[in-house]
Amino acid sequence: MKRKLRVLIAKPGLDGHDRGAKVVAHALKDAGIEVIYTGLRQTPLQIVNTAIQEDVDVIGLSILSGAHMRLFPEIMKLLKEKKTAGILVFAGGVIPEDDIPKLNEIGIQHVFTPGTPTDEVVSFLKNKFPDRV
Amino acid sequence: MDLRSNVDTLIDRFKDGDKMALAKAMTLVENGASELVDRIKSEKNMKSESEPWIIGITGAPGVGKSTLIDKLIDPFSTDNKRVFVFAVDPTSKLSGGAILGDRVRMQRYATNDNVFIRSVATRGSNGGVSYHLIDMIDLALAFGYDIVIVETVGAGQIDLDIFDISDTTVLVLMPEQGDGIQTYKAGMTEMADIFVINKADKRGADKMVEQLRVMMSTRAVRKWQSPILKVISTENVGIDILVKELKRHRRYLLSSKKIKDRERLRKLMKVKGNMLAKFEASLSKTLEGLSNEELDSLNRHEMYIRILKNFLDGKEGEDECQ
Numbered sequence A: 001m002k003r004k005l006r007v008l009i010a011k012p013g014l015d016g017h018d019r020g021a022k023v024v025a026h027a028l029k030d031a032g033i034e035v036i037y038t039g040l041r042q043t044p045l046q047i048v049n050t051a052i053q054e055d056v057d058v059i060g061l062s063i064l065s066g067a068h069m070r071l072f073p074e075i076m077k078l079l080k081e082k083k084t085a086g087i088l089v090f091a092g093g094v095i096p097e098d099d100i101p102k103l104n105e106i107g108i109q110h111v112f113t114p115g116t117p118t119d120e121v122v123s124f125l126k127n128k129f130p131d132r133v
Numbered sequence B: 001m002d003l004r005s006n007v008d009t010l011i012d013r014f015k016d017g018d019k020m021a022l023a024k025a026m027t028l029v030e031n032g033a034s035e036l037v038d039r040i041k042s043e044k045n046m047k048s049e050s051e052p053w054i055i056g057i058t059g060a061p062g063v064g065k066s067t068l069i070d071k072l073i074d075p076f077s078t079d080n081k082r083v084f085v086f087a088v089d090p091t092s093k094l095s096g097g098a099i100l101g102d103r104v105r106m107q108r109y110a111t112n113d114n115v116f117i118r119s120v121a122t123r124g125s126n127g128g129v130s131y132h133l134i135d136m137i138d139l140a141l142a143f144g145y146d147i148v149i150v151e152t153v154g155a156g157q158i159d160l161d162i163f164d165i166s167d168t169t170v171l172v173l174m175p176e177q178g179d180g181i182q183t184y185k186a187g188m189t190e191m192a193d194i195f196v197i198n199k200a201d202k203r204g205a206d207k208m209v210e211q212l213r214v215m216m217s218t219r220a221v222r223k224w225q226s227p228i229l230k231v232i233s234t235e236n237v238g239i240d241i242l243v244k245e246l247k248r249h250r251r252y253l254l255s256s257k258k259i260k261d262r263e264r265l266r267k268l269m270k271v272k273g274n275m276l277a278k279f280e281a282s283l284s285k286t287l288e289g290l291s292n293e294e295l296d297s298l299n300r301h302e303m304y305i306r307i308l309k310n311f312l313d314g315k316e317g318e319d320e321c322q
Helices: A019-030 A042-053 A068-081 A097-105 A119-128 B007-015 B019-030 B037-041 B065-078 B100-110 B132-144 B161-165 B180-184 B205-218 B239-257 B258-289 B292-297 B300-313
Strands: A008-009 A034-037 A058-063 A088-093 A109-112 B053-059 B084-090 B096-098 B114-122 B149-153 B168-173 B194-197 B229-230
Touching: A008 A019, A008 A042, A019 A034, A019 A058, A019 A088, A019 A119, A019 B096, A042 A058, A042 A068, A042 B019, A042 B114, A058 A068, A058 A119, A068 A088, A068 A097, A088 A119, A088 B037, A097 A109, A109 A119, B007 B019, B007 B037, B019 B037, B019 B114, B019 B132, B037 B132, B053 B065, B053 B161, B053 B239, B065 B084, B065 B100, B065 B149, B065 B168, B065 B239, B084 B096, B084 B100, B084 B132, B096 B114, B100 B114, B114 B132, B132 B149, B132 B161, B161 B258, B168 B239, B180 B205, B194 B205, B194 B239, B205 B229, B229 B239, B239 B258, B258 B300
Parallel strands: A008 A034, A008 A058, A034 B096, A058 A088, A088 A109, B053 B149, B053 B168, B084 B114, B084 B149, B168 B194, B194 B229
Antiparallel strands: none
């Protein structure tokens, strides 16, 4: 039996909107993935500790507050400090095009902008983990 | 380097108290590598000054199990105990995926060094937890956690595995959850060590307490008379009494030697869970492999032989995963 893919869907920062996060969580569940959800208003440290405790393969960050350029680098720095090698990070939410290359540079593998069909998120993970999804 | 594929390093780091190693060992064991638990237990000097305590929290979906646990962690972890929480949610029968959302209510402990929370999907087990949960509990205890709290899936009447796993099991109910006759039925109410009527500020709480009292008064007297407690988790009301009653039950188990019975049950349950996981995986594989012609032409006996033979011949599928 293949090891089940485990994905953490996390909501960093102060915005209180998690419809998007829930829609993605749902789609991933329907694709046979185990999704752990953090709930709203998480600090970078809460997110990174949760990822470690849950031994996830992937973290999906959902943000609508505009604070991504502040919070995402902090999360990536913590992941590095705690030596969580091999966790893939993607993001989604209201993120201006201009910011995407900078986020890619700090290690966020993909940024999904508003309106992305959920299938795209699923096939992104399928490509990254071909024998596990 | 992936720790999961380098077991020696993993065990060394586990012994050094590295939580990442614990988390990765959990994943391996959850996927069927039960022998890892035996290895760790034999190599690590088990902390034995305090007896472990496993507390089960069960009840229907939405009665407030997660919120209750969130409030219980506080008094235990400030007691200088290390607390491990397993939060179980169901695996989808349609996709095999799951949404594990219990820890949302407990996230304030994500940065607390004495608390570790792990979400677990049922993965095919129908008993309200998962087949490999006891192996995972053993890892938590071997790592040095003093108290393990298990939250079952939203449970109905017969998801009773938790009673074989826990030392103390709390059944969480809420007002207006059925009439008196529900309390007489076989299943959970006859087994709970402690009843919690959560959301006790809602109408019908006293009636529910009364119904449980009447039920208790009509059943044979037991040495441990399960207390019935009114709690409002969100307001922290009644938590102190619940903690007292939990500790009283623990003392009762220790003084009556019942704790040994519970340990035995747990050991049996562990073997049963491991076997069922392997057998079900093999059974599903055999059944999926049957052609329609075979399904019509094989008689029952031939079918059973095929299933058992494949099981005995088969590689123990689950152990292959890295």
